[in-house]
Amino acid sequence: MMPDGIFVTGTDTGVGKTFVCALLMISFEDTCYWKPIQTGSAEGTDREWIRRVTGLPDYRFIPEVYCFKDPVSPHLASMQEKRRIDLSNIRLPALPSRKLVVEGAGGVMVPINEDKFMLDLMLYLGFPVLVVARSTLGTINHTLLTISALRNSGVEVLGVILNGPRNKHNREAIEYYGNVRVIGEIEPVPRVTVNVLRGLRKEMSLL
Numbered sequence: 001m002m003p004d005g006i007f008v009t010g011t012d013t014g015v016g017k018t019f020v021c022a023l024l025m026i027s028f029e030d031t032c033y034w035k036p037i038q039t040g041s042a043e044g045t046d047r048e049w050i051r052r053v054t055g056l057p058d059y060r061f062i063p064e065v066y067c068f069k070d071p072v073s074p075h076l077a078s079m080q081e082k083r084r085i086d087l088s089n090i091r092l093p094a095l096p097s098r099k100l101v102v103e104g105a106g107g108v109m110v111p112i113n114e115d116k117f118m119l120d121l122m123l124y125l126g127f128p129v130l131v132v133a134r135s136t137l138g139t140i141n142h143t144l145l146t147i148s149a150l151r152n153s154g155v156e157v158l159g160v161i162l163n164g165p166r167n168k169h170n171r172e173a174i175e176y177y178g179n180v181r182v183i184g185e186i187e188p189v190p191r192v193t194v195n196v197l198r199g200l201r202k203e204m205s206l207l
């Protein structure tokens with residue numbers, strides 16, 4: 001079963017974190033979504049995207065703490081907009097639900113200020129982490145690096161979700177060398193709709 005809080009990170013940006021969060025939101029009625037640090041809001045936020053695609057009510061979406069317009073790394077966006085990211089401002093809000101899905105920005109080593117990284121936000125919030133990774137060539141390296149950074153900092157790794165065309169060899173290598181469970185394999189879908197997301201629930205053993 002899904003734990004009370006999950007932090008969804010990825011091996012990269014554009015790897016499918018928001019997609020996976022939407023899937024979790026559709027799969028668990030009692031779950032809220034929170035992306036405390038958002039960049040690139042000029043092109044729309046991940047919260048708005050999930051809200052639109054899933055049609056779920058507003059109360060299940062917690063507002064961002066830091067929201068920057070430019071689609072750049074948080075450390076840079078915050079310098080450009082002259083608003084320093086301070087972890088102590090990122091407080092867990094009172095939730096109208098029992099469960100929470102938190103989405104990070106980019107991957108674990110994305111800087112958020114002069115000496116802190118996304119990894120520090122994960123440690124600070126204390127939730128187990130789900131790693132979304134590509135299924136294709138290059139993913140073994142990216143995924144093992146991500147897992148090793150998380151474990152070296154004492155963050156619990158819940159599992160890995162591989163997004164993209166199924167690749168049995170990459171899955172097996174990640175599970176063996178990473179000593180981690182691949183809890184889901186999501187194939188590309190032609191269009192993201194609420195019914196498509198419902199159909200994908202069974203692809204994830206966490207659910």
Ligand SMILES: Nc1ncnc2c1ncn2[C@@H]1O[C@H](COP(=O)(O)OP(=O)(O)O)[C@@H](O)[C@H]1O
Pocket residue numbers: 010012013014015016017018019020163164186187188189190191192
């Ligand atoms: N399995 C999939 N099938 C089809 N489109 C996908 C899939 N996974 C992700 N996408 C699309 O790819 C883009 C990047 O995914 P996204 O979840 O926004 O990545 P991230 O949150 O890691 O930056 C989005 O347009 C998303 O809808």
Ligand SMILES: [Mg+2]
Pocket residue numbers: 017018046103
């Ligand atoms: Mg995202």
